[in-house]
Amino acid sequence: MKGNINLPEKIKALVLGKNFTSDDIGKSQVKVLMFDDCVLKIEAASKKNDETVKLMRWLEGKLPVPKVIAYEKDEVTDLQYLLMSKVSGIMSCDDYYMSRPKELCQHLAEALKLLWSVDISDCPRYINLDDKLKEARYRVENNLIDVDDAEPETFGPDGFENPVALLEWLDANRPNCEPVLSHGDFCLPNIFIDGSKLGGFIDLGDTGVADKWWDILLCYRSLKHNADGTWGKKIYSDFKPELLFEALGIEPDWGKIRYYILLDELF
Structure with a gap:
């Protein structure tokens, strides 16, 4: 060195x-x-x-x-x-894969299903909603929330008045949990693809047992914002992030997706 x-x-x-x-x-x-x-x-x-x-x-x-x-x-x-x-391959937000949305979503769906296939009976870390809400409350009470970094519709005339109001809503509207092994930060830069197969997962600081819709939400939002230019400079106008649900073979639970988007606004 x-x-x-x-x-x-x-x-x-x-x-x-x-x-x-x-x-x-x-x-x-x-x-x-x-x-x-x-x-x-x-x-x-x-x-x-x-x-x-x-x-x-x-x-x-x-x-x-x-x-x-x-x-x-x-x-x-x-x-x-x-x-x-090092894991093999390149980030899944690479232009090669962003230009091939069906192929990318198939890889991401396979990555999610691989996580869900792991036996969680002896997993050393559980990330439950109670703990997340306690952490969110600490952040709200200590003015650690950057409302300017939130999605445009979260706060304001058509959203929540402030982080306190959002936290109260989250506490009162907790969804049921479908526990699986969750990556915890399932965003495109953390998922590597090696040619025609999954290369690996990185940044495992939030990995543990959690609701499967947490990773689905993070993946969907990452696809959406990598495609619309929010994250990265290039816009992929024909990219439809809903292809993820087709690749997973499931109907989107928009209620849970919205809940976890709002929860993530406090972190």
Whole structure:
């Protein structure tokens, strides 16, 4: 490895002499080093990170996910270092697949069904709605909601007056749960496709047992906004995100989809 980044000795030995590129994720305090054959994720230590690594190890052999190579903590800096393998393929939001909507939706449907096929009886993490609403309440009470980042119709004259009103509605209108293994952030950049097959899943920080419609909603919205130019610069005017439901062989539950869209506005 080349560069002036301080690493734990075990991690340093595994990447010694390797070239990398660095990527800082969004507004978060996460640094990602991309090597040819592995990825190093560096972030502040947390219990959630420990839970995610435990889950990743549980998923090995069940799903195409990054393999944990090493996981270390620096007690001085309070940083955690996760070295993992790369999944194969390219992001499903790549122009190649966005230009082939039926093929893309078929791949995504297969990815969802693969998640749902995993036996969840001993899954180490459950993400229930009560916990999500408690977290949402904390965010609302501490003014952590960016209403300007919400969907245009969520707040305002034809929507909710404010995040408090939205939270009250969510609390009073909880849907029934259809528990499956949920990726938790099933957006196109987190699903890789390798030619004609699924390459793998990345970014597993919110993976666990949850309602299957959470991932369906996230996938549908990601398709919609990658196609209409909201996320990314190119517009795919002929793209119909409803093809996802056709590929899944199900009728859309618009009530649940709306509920989870609104819940996600508080995160």
